[in-house]
Structure formats: C-alpha cells, structure tokens
Amino acid sequence: MSRPTSYMDHPSGNEANFPWSAWNGAWLRGGSEVGIISDESGAPALVTFNAEGHLPPRTVPLGEWHLVTFAPVGDSIVLMVDRGGNEGIQLLKYDEDLPQLLTPDAGETNLFYGAAFDDGRIAYSSNRLSPSSMEIVVQGLCDNDPHVFAIGEGFFTVRDACSATNVLLVSERLSNVHNRLHLLDVSTESFGVVTTEEAHYAGAVFAGNGARIICRTDLRSEYMRLAVYDIELCSWSFLTEDSFDVDCFDVGSCAGGEELTYSANILGESVLHQVRLDNPAENLPLPAYPKGVISSIHSDPQSRRLLVSVSGPNTSPSIWRLGRSGEVDRLSGAESAGELGSIDCSQFTLTSFDGLPISALLYSTSVRSRSAVILVHGGPEDQARPHFDPMIRSLVFAGFDVICPNVRGSTGYGRSFTSLDDGGQRWGAFRDVRAIADVARLQFGYARLAVAGGSYGGYVAVSMMMFYPGVFDAAVSIVGMTNLVTFLEGTAPQRRAIREAEYGSLERDKESLSALSPIHEAKRLAAPLLLIHGRNDSRVPVHEAMQLIEAVDTATLVDMVIYEDEGHGLSHRSNQIDAYGRMCAFFTQTLNRY
Template sequence: MSASRLAAAALLALAGAGAQAQTAAPVIAPNENLVAEGIPAIPASLAEDVRRYTESRSARFFDWHPTRREMLVGTRFGETSQVHEVRLPMGARKQLTFGNERSGGAQWQPTRGDYLIFSRDTGGGEWFQYYRLDAADGKVTLLTDGKSRNSGAHWSRSGDRIAYHSTRRARSDADLWIMDPRNPSTDKLVAQLPGGGWGVADWSPDDRQLVLEEFLSVNEGYLWLVDVATGAKRPLTPRGGEPVSYGDVKFTADGKGLWVTSDHGAEFKHLFHVDLATGAFTDLTPSLRWDVADIDVSKDGSRLAYVTNEAGVSRLHLLDTRTRRELAVPQLPTGLVAGIQFHPDGRDLALTYVGARTPGDVYSIDVTTGDVTRWTESELGGLRSADLQEPKLVTWKSFDGLEISGFLTLPPAKFTGKRPVIIDIHGGPEGQARPLYQGRGNYFINELGVALLEPNVRGSTGYGKTFVALDNGFKREDSYKDIGALLDWIAQQPGLDASRVMVMGGSYGGHMAWALSYLYSDRLRAALPEVGMSNLVTFLERTESYRRDLRRVEYGDERDPKMRSFLERIAPLNHAARIRHPVFVVQGLNDPRVPYTEAEQMVKTIRANGTPVWYLLGKNEGHGFGKKPNADYKFYAIVQFVREYLLK
C-alpha cells in the first residue's frame, strides 16, 4: 500500500475512533478517595435511575438548650452529618459545624448554653477529639490532644466540668479525665482504668462522685463509684457468681440511689432501683419479658422515661418515681425510639424516631398533657412514604430446634412470581435487626423486586442473655447454621426463589457473609461482605488494642492453642477455594475495628482461584462509608453487582 493510502487509512481510523468516543455512553468514575478493582464501568444513566434513593436525609436528637425550648440535632445537608440548631418545631436547621468529617455527640453547656462541645474524628479512624464551639462567634477550639481516642463526655450538674475517657496514657486503656472546657489547660487525669470498656454513666447531684460502668462483654459488667477529688474508686457490684450486665445508669435526685437497667437476677434487662447504702436491687419491671433499652430522668427526679425493645419494636414508658407507678404516655408508630432526654423544664421529652417509612426525625412529648410535637421533617429524596414497604416478623427453626426470627420485606405486588432474596446480616454480633428505614436498600425492593430478609441469628441482642451468649467461643459455627436453616426455610416459601439468593452484611455481618460463602457456596448466587473479618485469629491480633480483650470474650482468645486451632479451622480465609460465586468486597482503609488487611488477604486468595471479585477500598473511610460521594459510588456498584449476578 502506498504511503498516501496508508495515511488516508490512518485518518479514517482516527475519525472512526473519534466518532465512537463521541457516541460512547458516559460513565461514573470512582473519585480520588476510592480504589476500585474488578468493578466494570458504571453508566452515568444509573445515577439518574437511582437518584431518588440516594438523596434522603435524617435527623437525630443531640441535646436541649438549657434555658430555651430549642435543640441541637445531627443531620446532613452536604457530604457529611453535622451539628445543627433548631429553634422551634419544624423550624429551619441552622448548621453550626462544618468540614469534611462527621461531627456528632453535641452537648450545650448545661446551665447557660453559651457554648457547646462536640466530637469528631478523621477519615473514619475513630480517634475522636472533643471541640468547643462558642455560640457568640462560632469559634471552634480543640479541647483534647488531637491524637488519642476520647469518648463518653458527661457534664457535671453545675456545668463547670466534663468527665470523659481517653487512651492518652496507654493506647489500650480508657482512663478517666476531667476538664473545664472553657480552659482546656485544666485537663486532668483522675483515675487510671485498665482496659478499653469503661464509660462515665452519671455525676452525683453534688458533683462529688461519678458512677462508672466497666464493660467486659455483652453479658458482664460492673459499676463503680469514683471520688472526683481524689480519683479513689470503690466497686458497687461484686465480682464472682453469675455475670451481670448493665445498660443505662442515673443517680436518683437525692443521690442516695441509682436507676439502673440490668439483667441482675433476670433473663432480660429490667429497670431497677439500687440503694447505695445497702446495695439492694429493687426490680421495677418484674414481669417484663423484653429489654429496657434506654432511660432518662427529669431534672427534679419526679419522672423517669424508659423505652422497651419488644421483638425489635420500641415502646415508650413513663414512671412516677415517687409512687413507682406507670403514667400514660402516647406511642409513636412501629419503629425505633432512641435518645430520649428530658428538657430541664421537666415537661418536654425529646426523642429520635425511625420507622420503615421515615429515615429518622426528632419529636418531643409533653409528659403532662401527652401532646406530641414534631421538630424535623426529613426529606425522602423524592420518594413517597406510602410507596415504601413495611417489614414483617418471620420465624424459623434452626438445626437444633431453636427458634430464630427476622424481618422480611417483600417487594410491591406488581412483581409476580418467585422473588430473588437478599439476606442482610447485622453487625455486632451483639446487635439486632429492627424494622427500620432501608434507605438505599428500598431500591432493590421497590424497583428490582428483591425480597430483603434481615435475620437475628443466635448471638443477637434483644432476646435475653442466654440467647446472646449462644454463639460465643467454640459455638461460633452454630450461628452460621442458623442461616443454613434460613436457606431451607426460603426454599419452602412459595413467593421466594431459593435459586437466587445473595448474602451480605457489615462488620460481623461481613464475617458471616464470608463464612456462609464457603459453607453454602452452591446455594448462593453472590456475596457482599463489607468491613468483615476473614480470619478471627488475624482480626484479633490486629484490631485496635483498646478493644482487643473485649472481642476475645466474644470470639475466643486466639492466644490459647486450642481456641486458635478452632478459629483457624473455621476461618473463611482457609476455605477460600470453596467460594465459587462472585464476591463484592467493601473496606475502609482507616478501619480501627476490622483492619483493611482482613479484606485484602481474602481478595488476593479468592482471585487466585479464578472467582470473580469486585473490590472497593475507601482511603478516607473507616468502619463503613460515612461520606456521601463514596457511599453513592458504592451503591451504584452494588446495583450493578445485583443486576449482574443475582437477577440474571
């Protein structure tokens, strides 16, 4: 071919390539904070298709203003959740904190309300710092050292100090510190506390003592009194005997007793009065067959509000502390009630409500009249709440006859025939699936016709202290078998397609997704483990030191040769060759709980076997994706994955 004809052919080829480039459909690229491996190009049209499901917002209650009927809430207007002020019911949310990182845990100074404190970490690493924000000029001041993990701040009654825990002295210990936030130089170590499970519960009415909770496991804890001036501490609850766990703890108004939630002498967490002089426990809810999950006491001590968790559904209660009789209180629709707090006026009780059709909003109840006031109305991003599906409680028998329950959300009636199923397993494992707003998950239900099943396998909270301990140590595989029995149950349901099942979960739920992938690979279409442990031995060796001993109680001590051998035997990493279905792995680089190495060692091993693996790593994320741009891309990729491997 002549040189001229070669040049002409080259020009034609370039012109054709240019035309193809002009007509090629645009795609969504991962942003600079994401590493995406094995994930195919995502068409930009998908973002428009799912947009309504990515734009919902929520609000959660933080604190009342001490002198005005105003409150602080947490909500997201930009990329991350920030602290906002709401000055009247349904009023505008005025943003107070700004930045690329989430802000949370905001509390007004409790007597004047001229400044507030809030917490923030960096990149999801959970090394939380406290800051002061001055109401007059919005100036923000760092209060803590900028390096350690600081948590659990509680204000003194006089409002001149906060007590909190810090790992500043030793990375593995949560020591007790006290500071006047107006003057950070007053920061003082009050008591050295071994271990990472300590928490400030309350100040005494005279501000001379603190009650602390020492958390060893979901089944075992202890209460201590600390002298604020000297740091001397004395135990309130004895060691030895049957383990007891504690939840919320508040001083009585006279300082002579405590209001406590505990499973002391009971299967579930009840509400108790504890006499500090005698140590006597008085059960105020003796007939209750559910957990008391949350309590608060009015400033004058005359009323106590508490929330029970009844099969995952919250129920609000009000108690006259003098007569110890229940008072009438209105109920919100089926869902979750959390963060209850009395206003200093003693009348208004604030709470956060989350339901299947609302992503989370703030309400208050006038406990003298029963009037309910809505403070926020969060957007659903263009969705109609009436179009969202309500979950229903289902049960099945496991391999040993134990009844297991969960929540099943079916797609709308327009989808006919057997429906594919996503099994979404909660984290913890000391957690619980509850009938809550599904967020982006509503897309799979409403638009793709997928049934969502959220199981509460043994080891979940909410079903008593015996149930929550049934997966500990050498019993770990029994929780895997609960899902095996669920797969059998799915096969028996006329509306569910047992040939199209995907399993997913985050944290411990991610570990379950890994384990089920090797145990039941022939019965699963795909798996999506997020921040999940692939080997409990390497996880325990690498998780942050302040939480390592707490996790050993649950999973077993990998330093014991017999336990180590067992954990290695059941490790998904050591059975990766049995995983033959596609896997989508999601991980945060800065995760202090489940190090990113847990994901990467599994990705490498499965890929070597030739199994399809999609991998998404968030370089500025920790234990889950908290930044909206990252969460949006993750969701687009999950939709692609579900369409490709579950629905086809």
C-alpha cells in the first residue's frame, strides 16, 4: 500500500457488510454432486458437496493459485486459475487428488468455458503462439499432447463441442458487444464462419445433436433475444420478444425433446422462464424462487433440478436448487445480508442534457442523508441492477446515499443506447453524470456530492473531477484509467483490439483519445481524489494511477492505495473490507469539509 494519511490509517470497514457469497453453481459427476465458487474462506474457492447434503463440503486445495472459474468435464473438473489476479490464466484438472496443471504456465493466457468431447478431450483458447492472438487448442485430460489450430489472428474462444460431428463452436470477439460465430471441424481442420451479420452472439451452444445453435443475440433487434440457428438451412428463428434482454440460459433434455430455462431482465430484475424448444410460447411451471438478479442457471443431466445463482440488495449471492416437483432450497450462501440490517433500493428516471432518459437506482436507509455518492458502473457495457454490493452497503451504513446511474453506453436499454458512447461520443456519458449531479442537488436536495466507480466507472470519476471541476466535492477511482492512450498501449495484448473498438484506435484516433484523457487536465483538480488499484492488474495497469499522482499540481489532493495481491478489482474479502472502509472514511472526512 502507498501514501498513508490520517483517514487511511483508520479505515472504518465493517465486516457485517461482507457476508460470504456463493455463485456459479454447477452439477458435477452426473448430478450426484454440486460445485460452487464460495468466498467463505476469504477468497474465491471451489467447494464441492453431495447434492443431497449427505457429505460435508470439500474445498479444492489450490495453493498459490487464485480461482477464476471452473467447469465440469465428465467426472473431472477443469479450473481456470491465475496468480494474484494477473490474468495469466492456467488450467488445472481436478479429480479427487491434488489439482494437476494442464497448460504450459509460461506467461500465456488460457480460456476454457466447458467445451469438451465425450471421450474426455477439452477445447480452449490460448495465446501461447502469439501474445496478441487467442488460438484454439484441443487436448485430452490425461495427456500432454495438445493440438493447436492456427486459424489466424483474433480473439477466439471455444463455446461448445459436438461429439457426434467432432466440431467446435468458436466465437471470435471483435468488441465487448460484437462477435462472430465459426465452426471448426477438428478432423479436417476446416474453419468457416456461421454468422455474417454484425451483432452480439452470446452464450452460444449446440442443440439437436449439433444441428442447431442456440444463443442470446441482438441480431436484427435492439435487445438480446434467445435465438436458434439451423446450420443446414442457414436460418434464424427467435424465441423471445424484442423488448428485454435475456441474461443467461441453459439447455436441458426432457421427454421427447429439449427445454430451455432462461432469465429475462425486466427493469433490472430477473424473471425466470422455462419452455420447450419446440413450443417456446408456452411457459412451463416453475416453483417460487427468490427475487433478485440471476447470474447463472444450470440444469442437471436429467433436467429434474436447476441450480440458480441469485442476489438482491439485501441478499448476498447464493445458490438455490429448484426442483420440478416444486421444492426450493438454498444450498449455499449467507443466511442474511449482515448484522446492520436492510437498505432501501428504488428506481427513478431523469432527463439528460439532450432529452435522453437515464435510469438510476437510489440506495439509502429510511433516513435520507444530506450527502450522496454517484457510483458509476464499469464496462462501460454493463448495467446497474438491484444486486448485492458490499461497497454500496458500506457507503449507505456510513451515512451516504448512493445513486447508481445507467448512463448512455449501458446495457439493458437496447443496442442503440449501448452504442451512444462509442469513441468521441464519450462526452455524452460525462454530461449524463453532470445531469445526474444537477438532479441530486436541485431536486433531491443533497448538499454534498461525490463520484466513484470501478474500471470504466473509475475513469469516469477521474474525468468528472478534471473536466468538470466544482461539480463534485470528492471522488474515488478503483482500477480506473487516467490516460486512454497509455491504457491501450499497456493493456494485455490480446485485449487491445477489443478495447480499441470501444474507445478508438491508437493509430487513427490518438488525438481524440488524448482529448478524452483526464490526466491532461490534472492541474484543474480542485477537490480530494482517492485512487485504489491492484498491483497485478493486466487490464488497466497500475501505472494508470501512479502517473496521475505525478501529474497533479497539489499532491495532497490525491492519495493512492495499492493492493499487492489483487488485479483488476478486489477479490479478497480482507482487501474489500480495508478498501471500502478507507473509502467511507475518506468521504466522511472530505465531504464534511463543505
């Protein structure tokens, strides 16, 4: 950590705001076991247990490794891991003994999303041949003879494998909201594009024994609909309306066919649906389930039960089991949101500078505060939704109301809305935040305002302080950019082209990138700013924070905390408690000056 000051010496983090969480529930070993990611130990860990609760949970020992995610493969589990959040991701195989390394661990990144053949071969992508390109790799779980398919430059990931045809479903990522789907025949090594129309094709999987592809897509629409592509006929059919985003889905088998379970994003809250693939207009009955935001769905092999990951403003992320006979039970996650009690969450809409409607969430206690923090989400292709957030709870119970806006560029409001901040249109997003600040002061009556955010949200927070001095009384940036040029130059090579699609090209748009970089206006900083960063961040390197310290005129206005065992965000509960405590103490001290 760096540059301690009085408020940093005495962080006020309250552990009651940090109940343990569980997410990414998956059925293992034919449905007899369940695997989850849990942070009950203080950091994300894979925990497995008997599906009926007859055996105690087992935590998979990872030693030096940090868990990213996992996927079942037959009776084994493949884990994605890195060191300290550095995203140099390696793959481990786990059966019942110690995990075994499957990848070279030579500085490369390997991405596995569950694509596996029935004979035990797995398919993943890796940049072991070229740092800037993710190529396709197929290898067995029990051998060290991977086959790398040199299919050309690009950010490729494998989404599914069809054993009947020995074909892989491959996604080529062009930006955070645009990609292409390809088919790779492993036998002949032929590689062909499936999707020719520009769109976002997410969560793609095979169905019908490899004859069809199911995905979420905004193809020919504003919202992310469920769609089916017939490979032989080269035709699309759409299963949901063009009025809401489908967040996630899973395909299961049922008598006489296949069924889909999906989550619809309705005004930020998730609504669960289950339909037969041959009759998507008729909803199948589902048991009552907890309200909130659903992040994952997993059907067991017999489609008798679902694992659903749910969280809400006062409910930490938990895994729920839903049975076809109506049974509902919590398998993991904290019983309550903490000893401090509940917070209120309400939604409102305001009109921005150009007449664009902007939706926002307001978090508070029953007693309205005189100070508020405008918390801008990352992405920017993301959405502020009513889910559990220890940062928000920490701020509310420290005495601050929290406003979480969905400025232009957010998802959840249609494809056109998401594109409104691309490239040089970024100024519109800043002006949205300015409009929210005006509403907060003039209509809601807040006397003091701060702005904060993580990643892209941190970049917006710093930008508001430099481009619009005097609007906010303080700011916090967590792993945020300060110079778009150095950010694009320093980000992980395989990610650079994707981020250039959002912010602008280093080769063609350098002047615009510089104009949108708040570091060049650092001398205009007139209010306190706290920077929080992970030492191992490969997406937004820590240099982004450090160079701002050197650029400001009055160094006493800027403080910085660096966590040595973190990357792009804070994954360890101890670091969250420390960082959010420092944030609350910082706002208490700085906002009370005014």
